[in-house]
Amino acid sequence: MxxxxxxxxxxxxxxxxxxxxxxxxxxxxxxxxxxxxxxxxxxxxxxxxxxxxxxxxLPNLRDLLRRTTGTDDLASVTEVKLRVISRDAGLQHLSVHTPNLRELTLDGSVVSSLRDLGCRLHSLKVLKVNRCKLKCLDGLNGLRNIEKLYAANNKLTDLTPCTSLEFVRHIDCAGNLIDDFNVVSFLVLCGTLQHLVLEENVGLTGNPNYRAEVRRYIPQLVTLDGIEYLDPPGRPHYSLPGRGENNENENTDELPDNANEDLPTAPAQSSSNSGITSALADPETLASASGSNNGCYTVSFGPKVLSPRNGNSSSSSSADCQVTTRRLPKK
Known part of the structure; x- marks a missing residue:
């Protein structure tokens, strides 16, 4: 042959x-x-x-990082760009090899969950997971120091995990499957959020009042889809519970320094079968009864028990019930 x-x-x-x-x-x-x-x-x-x-x-993660970054001193690396299958690459050990990593780009990778990144990337500030086939953002609670999150062109339907990001300023979730403004409303809990990208989420952008609705739910936004709002940003609604615009600077939630001290009580007023003493009707009487009790008034009344049959009421003179109300002095 x-x-x-x-x-x-x-x-x-x-x-x-x-x-x-x-x-x-x-x-x-x-x-x-x-x-x-x-x-x-x-x-x-x-x-x-x-x-x-x-x-x-298939090299291990350390060899892969050395080849990608071109250095053997991985502790000094602050930025890494990879395109891998997260589970096979062992990305949960990134914090061991690159403890000072500040920016991680995984665009185009296969990432089943952000839990694959572990929970010890404390220096990470920027995370890019565009086109990674992500269906949820579970695992962000282990990456609390992120300031910029890019998760465009995935299959996300929920943004609730973003509320665990205490310092996030920019979130890009364009081209996903978000179609409910209630899902977007949770982002109001991200008090530092200023820039949000939600374009190409047809369920949201198809609404004629899209920009107004997003701003109503997240008043602290500065830009939406790269377009700046004309009016200045407001405060998140959750930060001012029960307060109006005119008294937002009042420290109504603060108590005086001696609020926890034991306050003396005034002598109990005599009670009658008719209910509360007449002292309640006269503020001056209450003030004189309390003396220098620092705004603490004590009134007493006899307990009233109604008969279920004849409606007659009876009171016990041997057991008086005391009710103490505190009026805090104004600052």
Whole structure:
């Protein structure tokens, strides 16, 4: 049989590939001659019909980071760009190899969950997971120091996990499946959020009042989809519970320093079967009764029990009930 062409490179002996066993022998020959090295391992099982198929060499995460960043000093690396399958790459060990990582780009990777990143990337400020086939943002509670989140062109329907980001200023969730303004309303809990991108979420942008609705739910926004609001940003609604615009600077929630001290009570007023004493009707009487009790008034009245049949009421003079009300002095 005439020798075949250089299918496997320059070998000492050219072996016809008539069966699987001869294929395995040919591969062994190439290994001996250094044509195939350990970086391109092959299957040598003569029973396997796919014997001789190259198997790519999968480096560990440390080797991958060294190759990507071009340095062996991974502790000094602050920015990393990878395109990997998160579970296979072992990204949960990123915090071990790159403790000072500040920006991580995984655009185009396969990320099943942000939990694959672990929970110890305390220095991470910018996370980019665009086009990663993400269906949820679970795992953000382990990345609390993120200031910019880019998660465009995924399959997200819920933004609630973003509320765990205490310092986030920019969120980009364009091109997802968000269609409910109630989902967006949770972002009001991100008190530092200023820039939000929700374009190409048809369920939201199709609303004619889209920009007004988002601003109503998140008043602290400065820009939406890269377009700045004309009116200045407001405060989140949750930060001013029960307060109006005119008294937002009043410290009505603060108590005086002596609020927890034991306050003396005035002598109990005599009670009658008719209910509360007449002292309640006269503020001056209450003030004189309390004396210097620092705004603490005590009134007493006899308990009243109604009969379920005849409606008659009876009171017990032996047991008086005391009710104490406090009026805090104005500052």
């Amino acid at each position: 005439p020798p075949t062409e250089d299918i496997y490179g320059h070998c000492d002996d050219v072996v016809p590939l008539s069966n699987v066993q001869q294929l395995a022998n040919a591969v062994r020959t190439m290994l001996r001659n250094g044509i195939i090295n350990n970086a391109n391992r092959v299957l040598l099982d003569p029973i396997d019909p796919y014997a001789g198929t190259p198997v790519p060499y």
